[in-house]
Amino acid sequence: xxxxxxxxxxxxxxxxxxxxxxxxxxxxxxxxxxxxxxxxxxxxxxxxxxxxxxxxxxxxxxxxxxxxxxxxxxxxxxxxxxxxxxxxxxxxxxxxxxxxxxxxxxxxxxxxxxxxxxxxxxxxxxxx
Numbered sequence: 001x002x003x004x005x006x007x008x009x010x011x012x013x014x015x016x017x018x019x020x021x022x023x024x025x026x027x028x029x030x031x032x033x034x035x036x037x038x039x040x041x042x043x044x045x046x047x048x049x050x051x052x053x054x055x056x057x058x059x060x061x062x063x064x065x066x067x068x069x070x071x072x073x074x075x076x077x078x079x080x081x082x083x084x085x086x087x088x089x090x091x092x093x094x095x096x097x098x099x100x101x102x103x104x105x106x107x108x109x110x111x112x113x114x115x116x117x118x119x120x121x122x123x124x125x126x127x128x
């Protein structure tokens with residue numbers, strides 16, 4: 001119902017046209033409502049119309065109608081901010097020479113990595 005703040009877990013599947021009166025169990029005849037709103041419809045004298053799938057119209061006992069549209073799947077994007085001046089500066093000025101493309105290709109590895117250095121005979125031998 002409009003303004004309902006019940007959690008979305010465990011809603012009732014409500015037949016817009018009552019199943020007991022021949023209403024079909026199809027998407028265009030079902031709507032998910034919280035238990036309170038479901039009871040309000042059946043025991044509180046409210047009526048529920050579904051002019052098209054996902055759009056509901058609750059009608060109170062006094063005849064007031066309240067339209068409930070489905071929430072958007074994706075919120076609409078805000079309007080772009082108008083640019084009234086020059087373009088914002090680049091992070092890297094265009095006239096700066098970075099030099100990263102002037103070095104040529106990187107050196108290629110021609111073999112396996114070098115092994116450990118050979119032992120130095122002048123090193124102190126261990127005491128064993």
